[in-house]
Structure formats: structure tokens, C-alpha cells
Amino acid sequence: MLTYAEALGRVIDDVTPRAEERVPFDLAVGRVLAEDVCASGPLPAFDYSAMDGYAVRAEDLSPDAPTTLRVEGESRTGAALPSRLEPGTACRIFTGARPPPGADAVVMQEEVTARDDSAVFPRRPKPGAHLRRAGEDVAAGSVVLARGTRVTAWHAGLLAAVEALEVSVARQPVVAIVSTGDELRAPGEPGRPGSVVDANGHTLAALVRHCGGLPRRLPFARDDLDQTRALLLAALQGADLVLTVGGVSVGDHDVVRDAMEQAGIALDFWRVAIKPGKPLALGIASTGQRVLGLPGNPASATLTFVLFGAPLLRAMQGDLAPVPPRSRGVLAQAARHAPGRLEFARATVDRRASPPAVTLCQNQASGSVLSFAHAQVLALLPAEVGDLAPGSEVEYLALSDV
Numbered sequence: 572m573l574t575y576a577e578a579l580g581r582v583i584d585d586v587t588p589r590a591e592e593r594v595p596f597d598l599a600v601g602r603v604l605a606e607d608v609c610a611s612g613p614l615p616a617f618d619y620s621a622m623d624g625y626a627v628r629a630e631d632l633s634p635d636a637p638t639t640l641r642v643e644g645e646s647r648t649g650a651a652l653p654s655r656l657e658p659g660t661a662c663r664i665f666t667g668a669r670p671p672p673g674a675d676a677v678v679m680q681e682e683v684t685a686r687d688d689s690a691v692f693p694r695r696p697k698p699g700a701h702l703r704r705a706g707e708d709v710a711a712g713s714v715v716l717a718r719g720t721r722v723t724a725w726h727a728g729l730l731a732a733v734e735a736l737e738v739s740v741a742r743q744p745v746v747a748i749v750s751t752g753d754e755l756r757a758p759g760e761p762g763r764p765g766s767v768v769d770a771n772g773h774t775l776a777a778l779v780r781h782c783g784g785l786p787r788r789l790p791f792a793r794d795d796l797d798q799t800r801a802l803l804l805a806a807l808q809g810a811d812l813v814l815t816v817g818g819v820s821v822g823d824h825d826v827v828r829d830a831m832e833q834a835g836i837a838l839d840f841w842r843v844a845i846k847p848g849k850p851l852a853l854g855i856a857s858t859g860q861r862v863l864g865l866p867g868n869p870a871s872a873t874l875t876f877v878l879f880g881a882p883l884l885r886a887m888q889g890d891l892a893p894v895p896p897r898s899r900g901v902l903a904q905a906a907r908h909a910p911g912r913l914e915f916a917r918a919t920v921d922r923r924a925s926p927p928a929v930t931l932c933q934n935q936a937s938g939s940v941l942s943f944a945h946a947q948v949l950a951l952l953p954a955e956v957g958d959l960a961p962g963s964e965v966e967y968l969a970l971s972d973v
Contacts, residue, residue, distance in 0.1 A: 572844040574954075575878070575913050579894070581839055582853055582861070582879045588889035589742040589811065596730040599722045601783055602740035603888035608716040610733040613706030617669055620646075622701045625661040625683055625690055626674035632695040639691050646671060661690055670702060677701035709733065719891030721783075741888035746784045747806035748775050751792040751799060751818040751827055752867060770940050771816045771872045775865075778876055781973070782884040784812070792827075794818065799830035807834070807856055811887060814880065817867025820850040827864055828852060836862050844954060846914040847871040847937035851879065868937040874915055877949070881973045895972035897951070899964060900927035906952060906959040913954045917946035920967060929967055946970060 573581070591605040620626065626646065632638040645663035646653045656662055656673035664670060664677060676696040684691040709715055715733055716726060722740070730738065750772045758768050769791065776786035789806055792799040792815075799818070806813045818827035819841065831838060836854040841864075843851045848871040852864030863880055865872045885893035900920060908914055916935055921928040929950050932942045948967040952959065959965070 572842045572849070573840055575843060575845050578840060578843040578851065578853070579879060579882065582863070583882050583886045583893060586861075586883065586886040589744055589887055591739050592742050593737045593739050596735050596738050597727060599730065599738050599740055600724055600727055601781075602722055602743070603783065603885070603890045604716055604718050604720045604722060605739040605741050605889060607714045607718050608730065608733065608735050608738055610709045610711055610713050610715050612733075613711045614709035614732055615703055615705055615707070617705050619667050619669055619703050620664045620677045620701060621666065621703050622677055622679040623665050624677050624679040624701065625692070626656060626664040626670040626677050627661045627692070627696070628656060628658060628673060629676045629696055629698045629700075631659055632692050634695040637691050637693055638695075639686075639689050641689050642685075644671070661692075675699065675702075717891075719889050721885070721888075721890050721892075741783075744784045744811035744884055744887045745809060746779045746786050746884070747810035747813045748772055748779070748786055748788045748816070749792050749799075749802050749806050749813065750788075750816045751794070753794045755791045770869055771865075771867070774869070774873055774943075775814060775816065775876055775880075778873075778881065778973075779814075779884065782881050783888055784884050792818075792830075794826060796826045796830055796833070799826050800833045803830055803834040803836065803862075807858060807860055811860060812880075812883065813856075813860060813862040814876070815862065815864045816872050817865075819852045819864040819866065831862060831864070844912045845874075845878070846912040847935075848875040848878070848915075849912070851875045853879075866937070869940045870917070870935075870942055871937045873943050874949070877968075877970070877973050878915065895968055897966045897968050898927065900929040900950075900967055902950075902959055902961055902963045902965055903928040903930040904961050906931055906950075906963070908952045908956065908958055910957050911954060914952040915949040915968075916952055917942040917948075918950040918967065919945070919947045920969075926964075927967075929965055943970075 640661040643660045646668040647665045648667040653671035656671040675698045754767045755769045756766045779786040792802045818825045831854045835857040839853040841852045854862035865875045882893040917932040951966045
């Protein structure tokens with residue numbers, strides 16, 4: 572069996588990003604930039620006051636005694652630029668407003684005593700005090716978001732500020748999903764003896780959308796070699812990635828690997844030394860698409876997509892960080908673990924604790940649907956160790972980072 576790291580490398584290495592398309596900037600959240608976004612002008616676009624107060628010439632104020640200056644005019648946001656500040660005068664100014672020509676500092680109003688048409692200043696300010704200079708946040712022409720950045724809600728305002736009305740992003744990969752098994756039925760469909768609702772297909776479709784892809788669900792493939800082969804061939808039409816669910820193990824009715832071979836999909840590997848999710852298959856179609864054969868148990872299918880499918884989709888869009896980061900915490904309780912395979916245990920985390928306290932979910936069965944619905948993180952229990960005591964340090968992967 573391949574290790575997790577070896578299998579992940581085989582899945583995402585040499586992936587070619589999809590073609591590019593241009594979209595309005597406010598529709599780019601969740602997409603990956605296909606080119607740098609540069610500022611057409613400086614930010615801020617002009618000098619402005621960071622405080623309500625008075626614009627002054629610093630040299631007009633005494634360094635160690637109060638100074639009284641005549642107040643002439645005011646500057647407020649959205650108004651025309653005031654006339655030049657004459658020596659010995661001050662200008663009332665408000666936050667965000669442009670200072671009059673000649674002013675080189677702002678004194679906040681809390682420090683000033685106003686008297687009719689004059690104001691008393693306690694001391695000389697430093698030149699530049701409470702002024703924000705044009706371009707101090709972003710210089711004209713500078714890269715504000717680099718190619719390969721996954722656009723988030725935190726970037727939306729920046730794109731608006733630099734007036735990047737359209738941005739170039741990677742095309743969304745089309746992901747065909749083929750759930751297999753005689754037992755499957757759709758939610759709400761009348762039940763029959765031994766039937767099981769297909770939760771996996773809906774989970775995977777939602778995860779594909781979350782990762783920037785476009786899911787396309789095909790009809791269920793029954794445990795029949797010819798039907799499964801035909802569905803795989805149909806799935807490859809117009810898809811960038813195919814996910815199969817179930818039927819990749821060694822059971823008498825597991826026909827997916829044979830169907831892949833007959834459909835011209837070369838098996839790159841089968842089985843990874845992880846728990847759950849050992850029977851994971853990677854195939855390469857004759858037309859170039861990758862095919863991920865996921866296990867059929869709900870927790871195993873979700874886990875293997877999180878570990879392999881999500882990074883693959885990110886890489887297909889040119890994401891510079893397709894693999895989510897890991898953090899460190901300590902186990903809040905003992906963990907049973909048999910050496911031999913790297914285990915990804917569903918867990919919650921209390922980040923208020925220092926270090927963060929990781930609590931494993933009670934049900935770690937590969938068939939559990941509930942555990943992923945309640946989990947926040949995946950705790951990594953190393954392959955080379957056995958049971959872990961409370962307080963043992965562990966790495967964890969936040970599901971919110973997937």
C-alpha cells in the first residue's frame with residue numbers, strides 16, 4: 572500500500588490548471604485567480620485626515636507652549652479641496668477629508684480648545700501627524716492578489732477598491748459523480764428491503780461545489796459490470812474529473828475496477844495505508860481525465876475526498892496552496908489506535924485551550940454519517956504508534972480549511 576503522502580503526490584502531481592475565463596469581480600469569490608490583479612492607481616488615491624480635528628502647518632505652532640491660530644474654512648469628505656492654508660491659520664477637517672494645500676499635520680479635536688473663530692493648540696505636532704498619504708496602503712501598479720490565489724470574501728472589498736471590475740479565473744472543473752451499488756435509492760424514494768439512501772452523492776456534490784467545481788451526478792450504477800462500464804464512459808464525456816463511490820474493494824460484487832479497465836481507464840494505484848479509506852483507487856482515462864474511486868462507506872467516502880479529491884480540484888484550478896494546512900493540539904482523552912495505518916479521526920477542537928484540546932468523536936466507524944456532520948477537525952494518529960494517552964500531541968486538519 573502507498574502511504575498517504577505518496578498517494579497524495581500521485582493524485583495531484585503534474586495537474587494542468589483548467590482554461591481561463593473572465594468573471595465580474597463580485598462573482599469571483601471561491602474561484603482561483605489565473606493572473607495577477609494589479610492596482611491601476613494608488614490606495615488611498617489622495618492624502619486624507621485620519622481624525623476629526625484641525626489641519627495645520629506644524630511650523631506655525633510653538634514646540635513647548637500653547638498656540639492660538641485663526642480657523643479659516645473646513646474640509647469634509649466628498650467636498651472640493653479647500654483653498655491653500657495661509658501661515659498662522661488652521662482649517663477644520665473631518666476624518667477622510669483632504670487636507671488643504673500647505674497643511675502638513677492634523678491635530679485631533681480632543682486636544683484643541685475652540686474659541687469662536689480661533690483654536691488653541693497645546694503643542695507642535697510632528698509633521699505628518701494623523702495624515703494618511705496617497706499610496707501608503709497600495710502603490711499604483713503593485714500586485715494586490717497574485718495568480719493562484721483562491722478569492723475569499725476578504726478579497727472582495729480589495730477588488731472593488733482597485734476597481735478590478737473583471738478578473739481572470741480558472742474555469743470550474745466539471746466533476747461527474749457515479750454512486751454504485753444495488754442497494755442505493757434517492758432520498759424520498761419509496762424504500763425496498765435492504766435499500767440505503769444515497770447520502771454520499773449529496774455530500775460529494777456539496778463538497779465539489781465548495782471546492783470550486785461543478786458537480787454532475789449520474790444515475791446509480793448497479794453491481795453490474797456492463798452497466799458500470801457504460802456509466803463510466805458516459806461520465807467521462809465532458810468531465811474533467813470522475814468520482815466513483817463504492818465497488819472498489821475485493822467483494823464478489825465490487826465491479827468498479829474491472830469496469831474502469833474495460834472503459835480504458837488505467838489503474839495508477841489501489842489501496843492507501845490510511846484509516847478509514849484504505850480501498851482508494853486512482854485511474855487515468857485514455858482521454859487524460861483522472862478518475863478517483865472512493866470507498867462506499869459514508870465516512871470513508873467523505874474522508875478520501877477531503878484528503879485527495881479536494882486538493883486535486885484545487886490543483887486543477889491552479890491554487891498555489893491546494894493542500895490545507897495542519898495545526899497542533901493535544902488529545903483531551905485517551906485514543907485507541909492500532910499501529911500500521913495513519914488514522915484520520917473525526918474530532919472537535921477547543922481553541923480556547925492552550926494548546927488546543929482535541930476531542931475525538933465517539934463513533935469512528937467508517938459507516939457513520941453522523942460523525943462528519945458534527946466533526947470540526949481530523950486528528951492525525953500516526954501509523955507508527957499505538958494507543959495514545961491524554962495530553963499526547965497530535966496534528967489536526969481543520970475541515971473549514973478544506
